[in-house]
Amino acid sequence: MPKPQVNAAVVEILETMLAAAKAGHVSALWVVYRMGEEDYDSAYETNDLDDMLVQVRTEIINTQSALGALHAAPRPN
Structure with a gap:
């Protein structure tokens, strides 16, 4: 099984949200995770x-x- 690759954009979003939460700026959180x-x-x-x-x-x-x-995509044989 290949090692998962770090998605820098997701890490950046999470770090920004964490900083906002630590500063007391987050009172609720909704997440769509894919x-x-x-x-x-x-x-x-x-x-x-x-x-x-x-x-x-x-x-x-x-x-x-x-x-x-x-x-729906054709599958290779």
């Missing part, structure tokens, strides 16, 4: 729960579409 072969391609933050729910639903739709395309 792990896979492709690069993490989105991060979103807001203090508006309804806005965050729209973003979470969008991520779900995007992931379902990507998985559908993956399963």
